[in-house]
Amino acid sequence: MTYHRETRAVRMPALDPVRGTPVAVPLYQTSIFAFDDAASLGAAMNGPDGAFAYSGYGNPTVRALEDALTGLEGGAAALATSSGMAAASSVLHAALRRGDHVIAQQALYGGTFAALRDLTDRWGVEVTYLRGDDRAELRAALRPESRMLWLETIANPTGFVPDLPALAAEAKAAGLTTVVDNTFATPLLCRPIEHGADVVVHSATKYLGGHHDVVGGVAVFADADEHRRTWVQAIELGTLADPFAAWLLLRGLKTLPLRVGRQCANAAFLAARLVEHPAVAAVHYPGLPGHGSHERASRLLDGGYGGTVAFDLDGADAAHAFMGGLRLVLNAGSLGGTESVTMHPATTSHRHLDADALHAAGVGRGQVRIALGVEHPDDLWADVEQALKPV
16 A cells, blocks of 8 residues: 555564674563564553563563573563662562561661551551571561561672571561562672562662663562562552663673672772771771671672672761862762762661661661772772871
8 A cells, every 4th residue: 555655754674683692682672562463462451471462561671681680580470660768668569568577688678668658558468577597586477467578689888688598488478478689799690589589679779770870670580470470569659660761771690790709899999998998997898808798698699799888987077088089989879880989878778767776777877888980990999098097
């Protein structure tokens, strides 16, 4: 059929499949997909693993990211979301109901703490916090209404490493769903599903993306049915990832092993020198033999102890003075990118916590967190050392 110019301008022909295989995953920047009949369209909108109909439900570029992370984490299926907190919120809202009980470790990311507190205020979901290194403590916290155990592989910012295998086994015996935030470790250092976790969440904004240019999240599921339930909830919340963000995250994944290896090495280098500095009261890095989680971290982590170091100075004024004196390390939120960044957790990532909760999480007013990038370690230490002199 011959169409008028106005119609031809709108209805450009789709390209036939290319004869070669693209090396990079193509960006499917489209919101909708067309079908030959109504039945096919209806079927495509009915599940997370069928044909693509609407990019708010699923998209080929997003699916490629989900498949990649499913493979890296050793899961059954994954859900890519618009942010790390979108992944966490989708998992929480899909699994919990009014009156349920959650058990979580005390050393917890501030955003997750805020999300749990909101569930308590709105829906009466009760939360019990524990250290995370004693399965007897978990056993004592169990109630008939307990539904979920929430852990972090490497806690933000203190580097606390829970006894993941023991706690996950205890939770499974009690019928709980174990969710592990694996952002700080990445699947290169730990794959929590192999240790008994049911769901793994990431702020993909951090190490997975790795270039400080994209916001995203992911939840990886050991069980396909739980994935489907959470996909339905994510659609209702509107939290699924957009294609361009997924495309940027796929690009970042290609250099993940190179970046994480260098960041872990830089963190170990910096931590060893901070321990010896007279202005530093304590260094929180699980790679240090004196760290309380070092033995567990050595058993659980494979290939490094993470790329983030926290350390304590003499109060908030000292912390702010140090951060203001840095020239190479950036004062900026987030972490996991190629540039090294620093922040004051008590007033940024953990600003949601009151004084008691900060103390329980191990976050002091003089604590500084540095997330290492891939710069030369000597340059990083020179910058940190000169900024510590006035302190």
